[in-house]
Amino acid sequence: xxxxxxxxxxxxxxxxxxxxxxxxxxxxxxxxxxxxxxxxxxxxxxxxxxxxxxxxxxxxxxxxxxxxxxxxxxxxxxxxxxxxxxxxxxxxxxxxxxxxxxxxxxxxxxxxxxxxxxxxxxxxxxxxxxxxxxxxxxxxxxxxxxxxxxxxxxxxxxxxxxxxxxxxxxxxxxxxxxxxxxxxxxxxxxxxxxxxxxxxxxxxxxxxxxxxxxxxxxxxxxxxxxxxxxxxxxxxxxxxxxxxxxxxxxxxxxxxxxxxxxxxxxxxxxxxxxxxxxxxxxxxxxxxxxxxxxxxxxxxxxxxxxxxxxxxxxxxxxxxxxxxxxxxxxxxxxxxxxxxxxxxxxxxxxxxxxxxxxxxxxx
Amino acid sequence: xxxxxxxxxxxxxxxxxxxxxxxxxxxxxxxxxxxxxxxxxxxxxxxxxxxxxxxxxxxxxxxxxxxxxxxxxxxxxxxxxxxxxxxxxxxxxxxxxxxxxxxxxxxxxxxxxxxxxxxxxxxxxxxxxxxxxxxxxxxxxxxxxxxxxxxxxxxxxxxxxxxxxxxxxxxxxxxxxxxxxxxxxxxxxxxxxxxxxxxxxxxxxxxxxxxxxxxxxxxxxxxxxxxxxxxxxxxxxxxxxxxxxxxxxxxxxxxxxxxxxxxxxxxxxxxxxxxxxxxxxxxxxxxxxxxxxxxxxxxxxxxxxxxxxxxxxxxxxxxxxxxxxxxxxxxxxxxxxxxxxxxxxxxxxxxxxxxxxxxx
Ligand code: FES
Numbered sequence: 001x002x003x004x005x006x007x008x009x010x011x012x013x014x015x016x017x018x019x020x021x022x023x024x025x026x027x028x029x030x031x032x033x034x035x036x037x038x039x040x041x042x043x044x045x046x047x048x049x050x051x052x053x054x055x056x057x058x059x060x061x062x063x064x065x066x067x068x069x070x071x072x073x074x075x076x077x078x079x080x081x082x083x084x085x086x087x088x089x090x091x092x093x094x095x096x097x098x099x100x101x102x103x104x105x106x107x108x109x110x111x112x113x114x115x116x117x118x119x120x121x122x123x124x125x126x127x128x129x130x131x132x133x134x135x136x137x138x139x140x141x142x143x144x145x146x147x148x149x150x151x152x153x154x155x156x157x158x159x160x161x162x163x164x165x166x167x168x169x170x171x172x173x174x175x176x177x178x179x180x181x182x183x184x185x186x187x188x189x190x191x192x193x194x195x196x197x198x199x200x201x202x203x204x205x206x207x208x209x210x211x212x213x214x215x216x217x218x219x220x221x222x223x224x225x226x227x228x229x230x231x232x233x234x235x236x237x238x239x240x241x242x243x244x245x246x247x248x249x250x251x252x253x254x255x256x257x258x259x260x261x262x263x264x265x266x267x268x269x270x271x272x273x274x275x276x277x278x279x280x281x282x283x284x285x286x287x288x289x290x291x292x293x294x295x296x297x298x299x300x301x302x303x304x305x306x307x308x309x310x311x312x313x314x315x316x317x318x319x320x321x322x323x324x325x326x327x328x329x330x331x332x333x334x335x336x337x338x339x340x341x342x343x344x345x346x347x348x349x350x351x352x353x354x355x356x357x358x359x360x361x362x363x
Numbered sequence: 364x365x366x367x368x369x370x371x372x373x374x375x376x377x378x379x380x381x382x383x384x385x386x387x388x389x390x391x392x393x394x395x396x397x398x399x400x401x402x403x404x405x406x407x408x409x410x411x412x413x414x415x416x417x418x419x420x421x422x423x424x425x426x427x428x429x430x431x432x433x434x435x436x437x438x439x440x441x442x443x444x445x446x447x448x449x450x451x452x453x454x455x456x457x458x459x460x461x462x463x464x465x466x467x468x469x470x471x472x473x474x475x476x477x478x479x480x481x482x483x484x485x486x487x488x489x490x491x492x493x494x495x496x497x498x499x500x501x502x503x504x505x506x507x508x509x510x511x512x513x514x515x516x517x518x519x520x521x522x523x524x525x526x527x528x529x530x531x532x533x534x535x536x537x538x539x540x541x542x543x544x545x546x547x548x549x550x551x552x553x554x555x556x557x558x559x560x561x562x563x564x565x566x567x568x569x570x571x572x573x574x575x576x577x578x579x580x581x582x583x584x585x586x587x588x589x590x591x592x593x594x595x596x597x598x599x600x601x602x603x604x605x606x607x608x609x610x611x612x613x614x615x616x617x618x619x620x621x622x623x624x625x626x627x628x629x630x631x632x633x634x635x636x637x638x639x640x641x642x643x644x645x646x647x648x649x650x651x652x653x654x655x656x657x658x659x660x661x662x663x664x665x666x667x668x669x670x671x672x673x674x675x676x677x678x679x680x681x682x683x684x685x686x687x688x689x690x691x692x693x694x695x696x697x698x699x700x701x702x703x704x705x706x707x708x709x710x711x712x713x714x715x716x717x718x719x720x721x722x723x
Contacts, residue, residue, distance in 0.1 A: 027697050035445030046389050090681035093707045096447040098402075099385050101707060103684045106383065122674030122682055205380070213380055269677075303679055 002252045004275070005325030015324045016267030022316050023302055026309055030094050034306040038092050038100055041082050041288070048075035053214060056228035059221040069228050073235030074289070079108045080240060081291025086307045088117055093304075111173035112202040119176045125303050129248055129255045129276030135175055136248065137255065139164060143347045144249045144340075147257075150350040157348045165241035166234065173199050239289075242337060243280075247296040250278040251339035252329045273300035274321065279314070279330035286333070287311065297328065375400055396489050397425040407488045408463065414541075414548035417514065418481055419455060419467040424492065428464075431495030433457045433525035434518050437466060438493035438705070441479050449705045450476045453517035454495065455549075457524045464492075467548065469514040499623055502596045506534040508589055510580065510609055512601025513541060515627060516548050519600060527559045534562040536589050540580070540605065542571045580608045582615065593618055600625045644720040645669060646688055654715060659695065660685075661710035669723050671710055678712035685710050690719030 007015065048071045055068030086092070090102030098104065106113045119135060127133035131147060138144050141160045164171045177195050181187040210229040218225040254275045260268070280286070280294035287294050287310075295310035298317055305313070321328045378387060384400040391398035397406060405422035413419045431437070436451045452466040471477045484490060501507065501522055511519045516539060526533045541547040547567055557563050566588050570577045578584075585592055593616070599609040603626035613622050638657035644650070645664070652667045654660075661683050664671050674682035678696050684707050691702040692713040700716055710721075 024697055027699075030445070032445040035442075042385075042389070046386060088681075090684060090707075090709075093681070093684065095442075095445055096449070096703070096706055097442070099388075102681050103707070117680075117682065118674070122680035125679050126675040126677070209380060304681065 002327035002329070003325075004327050007271075007324060011324060012265065012267035012271060014267075015320065015326075016265065016270050018320045018323075019270050019301055019317070020266070022313060022320070023305065026302075026305055026313060030306065034092065034308060035095050035097075037306070037308040038083070038087070038095075041078060042099075045075050045079045045083055048072070048078070052228075052232065053225075056214075056225045057218045057221060059218075059224040065224060065228060069231045069235070072228065072232035073239075076108055076232060076236040077239055077289060078291075080236065081243070081293065082288050082307065083107070084109065084113075085120075085291050085293075088113060089121060089303050091304055091306045108206070109172075110169040110199075110203050110206050111176070112198045114198065115173060115176035119172075121303070125300065127261075128273055128300060129253065130258055130260065130272075131255055132258060133261075136244070138249075139171060139175060140180065142344060144343045145255045146347065146351045147255050148347070150347070154348050158344055161344050165238050168237040168241040169233065170203075173203070243290045243293050245340045246280055246333070246336045247278065247293050248276055249340045249343055250329060250331070250336045251342070252327060253278050270301055271326070273297070274326060274328075276300070277329065278336060279328075280333045280336055281330060282333060284311075294333075297330075399425060399427060401427055403427045403492050403494065404489050405464075405492055407484060407486050407490060410484070410486055413467055413552070414469075415545035417467055417469045417546070417548045419465055420480070420484070421456075421463050421465045422490070422492070423461075423463055428462075428492075429494050430458060431464065433521045434499050434501065435495040435497045435521075436518070437464070437495050439466070439476070439480070440491040440493070441476050441484075443475060443479050448476050448703060449493070451496075451704075453497075453521065455517050455520040457521055457528060467514070467517050467520075469548075499598075499625065501598055501623070502621060503530050503533065505620075506591075506595045507536070508592055508595040508597040509535065509537045510597065510599035510601070510605065511537065511539050512605040513546070513627075514548070515599075515601030515605070515625070517600075518625065519598070520549055520552065522598070523553070523556050523560075523563075527556045527563075531560050532562055533560065535560065536564045536566065536595065538580075538588060539565065539567045540570055540601065541567070543569055580605055580612070582612050585612055592616075593620065596621045598623045598625075600627075602627060641690075641715045642718040643667065643715065644718070645723040646720055647723055654719075656715055658714065659711055660692070660708075660713050660715060660719070660721065663715075664710060664721070664723055671723055673711060676711045678709055681709060683710040684708070686722035687713075688720040688722055691716040692719060 052068050052070070052072030052075055055064040055071065058064040058068070084105060084107030087100050087105045088102050088107070092100040093102050103117075124134055124136045129137065131137065138148070141164055142157045143150060143154045177192065177199060178187060182189070182192045210233065211226055214229060215222040215225040256272060256276070260272060264272070274297055277296040277300045279297050280290065282290070282294055292307035292310050293299060295307070295314055298310040298313050299307065301317065302310075302313065318328050375387075387400045388402070391400070397404045403424050405424040405428075407420060408423050409421035411419050431454055434453070436453045438449050438451050440447055440449050442448075452468060454464055455467045456463070456465040468477050468480050470481050499518075503526065509519050509522070519537065523535070523537070526535060537553070539547065547569070553565055557565060568578060568584075570579070572578070589595070597609065597613070597620065599606045599622070606624040606626045610622065610624060638655060641654050641656050643652050643654035643660075643663060645652075645667070648669060650667060650669075654663045654667075661671060661673055661676065671685060672682050674680040676683075687704075687706055687708045689704050691700055692708055692715055693700045694708070695712040695714060702717075
């Protein structure tokens with residue numbers, strides 16, 4: 001079991017200052033190496049997409065069909081995670097290159113990039129694991145922490161979680177529509193319509209491309225390409241869901257009450273990011289396939305630093321955590337994911353004593 | 364514009380449901396290095412020295428280039444150590460049947476882009492530029508006085524070639540300033556123009572002479588060199604010391620003829636030491652306001668009645684990213700200052716050090 005030393009105010013400041021210094025050291029060396037890295041990632045997205053689509057054009061012949069689905073799935077995963085997610089964080093803005101400009105980047109995903117920039121970059125990264133503020137905490141469907149209020153609807157949450165995983169790209173997009181606010185009358189129909197427009201456009205664009213145009217281009221192999229594209233999207237959805245749930249809902253991840261936001265210093269903010277996030281151990285390929293969200297802790301401490309730097313930064317972050325007696329939540333993928341599944345099943349049921357969140361630091 | 368819309372790539376509309384610009388560019392550039400969806404990529408066709416410290420680059424742009432007019436400028440992009448830098452230069456030629464553009468670059472000691480262009484760019488290489496911009500127009504139907512200092516000669520070259528082509532008999536005096544004979548640019552080209560234009564007079568003034576204070580533009584010099592200045596429309600281009608000297612003389616003499624000036628000033632030196640007033644310009648809304656170096660740009664823009672997008676207000680979410688067109692800012696997260704024109708900055712963690720223009 002983890003243990004976190006309670007830090008004094010000045011220790012928290014010093015902790016923050018050390019993490020800031022690591023940031024400065026890294027930012028000072030950004031350049032060619034990072035530009036080359038993201039271009040390589042882009043190349044791998046393009047090549048796997050082209051190869052995957054070409055293979056699917058060969059129809060249901062099993063070897064090419066299966067390989068085609070996998071390649072296209074991989075392409076979409078890398079596009080969404082290592083390329084899109086990181087670029088949209090502005091990690092490569094230092095290049096001043098319009099193609100990698102965080103504000104303009106658009107990805108191969110049903111969620112319009114602008115929605116994502118709001119719900120993810122702003123809401124999730126600013127209010128990480130704060131109950132009621134971070135909508136990523138179960139996406140309003142799943143209860144993951146004893147601090148969240150239980151209601152009978154959660155009994156079926158393993159099923160909801162599965163559905164969310166299957167339809168994850170739509171789930172992520174719908175999150176921004178804030179449907180619950182429409183339902184409980186807090187949002188006007190007109191405002192909802194305005195939010196809905198860009199979603200509809202993007203949905204139409206991505207669906208028409210994958211489910212109409214490419215199948216039509218395949219002529220007699222229409223059905224094969226259609227099925228292949230559905231499967232590739234499914235693979236992407238499941239994988240991104242798994243990785244994202246492993247980022248903040250593992251066994252030792254913590255949630256916080258909104259009161260932590262009052263007078264939160266930079267040191268406190270770092271501490272909250274650390275305690276709310278969890279890493280996954282794995283190979284270099286695994287890190288790329290998870291968009292370096294396997295370095296979730298580093299990503300939350302430094303969302304704007306190129307993800308290809310997280311691996312080397314993690315060595316130092318770990319040292320700093322050890323120095324201040326803070327638990328560094330990392331583990332094998334299987335173990336971390338099992339603990340997420342456990343939470344999904346466990347907190348479908350009520351717990352005996354409703355726990356108040358964030359009884360410990362940071363407070 | 365010379366050869367505009369005809370080049371607009373209509374295939375982009377057909378392709379857009381299938382591929383986006385980035386994907387298209389990825390493949391197109393591998394087939395032909397100048398092919399792009401919308402970006403302007405040029406092949407360098409010629410590089411020639413026009414003074415000891417100045418090179419003229421001739422470029423052949425791809426079909427996305429929308430043409431230019433005499434006296435316009437362009438943005439040149441250079442990727443150096445993974446970072447794309449941009450600088451504006453003036454066109455030194457006029458629209459021509461070959462569709463070529465020429466610009467000239469003076470080597471600035473310590474200058475990142477000018478040195479890169481001088482040392483790294485070779486004939487046959489490819490380079491990206493932006494569309495032509497700038498709308499200064501010289502009157503062509505009256506006698507002219509052109510005053511050019513150093514690389515201020517560049518837009519003047521474009522004007523002169525335009526005149527030599529269209530108005531050979533125009534009455535033009537050019538006062539050209541340079542430190543010494545070696546750095547006096549475009550002499551050969553100016554001689555060719557003089558051969559075509561009977562009423563063109565070139566007067567060169569070398570400013571640096573050992574053991575003497577540098578020679579500067581003043582009233583007396585103007586009287587000596589151009590006794591009929593009052594009948595001429597004037598255009599002065601060069602360092603701000605030169606353009607403001609011309610403007611002063613013009614005002615002192617009470618001239619009513621049009622005077623256009625264009626100053627090439629080095630970026631203001633950052634002064635980090637204290638909180639000081641700065642001028643903030645918002646190019647999109649056309650506002651200019653007095654600001655302070657002590658407050659982040661997001662707060663200041665809001666105080667000036669603008670509504671920039673924002674979220675966390677602490678540098679995490681990148682909602683407030685905005686193009687800084689010019690000026691020097693400090694990044695509060697890293698403590699670094701930067702003067703790079705056209706860079707994207709987070710308003711909430713940037714304070715202005717010099718006067719700043721934002722794309723807001
Ligand atoms: S408002 Fe979030 S980065 Fe500026």
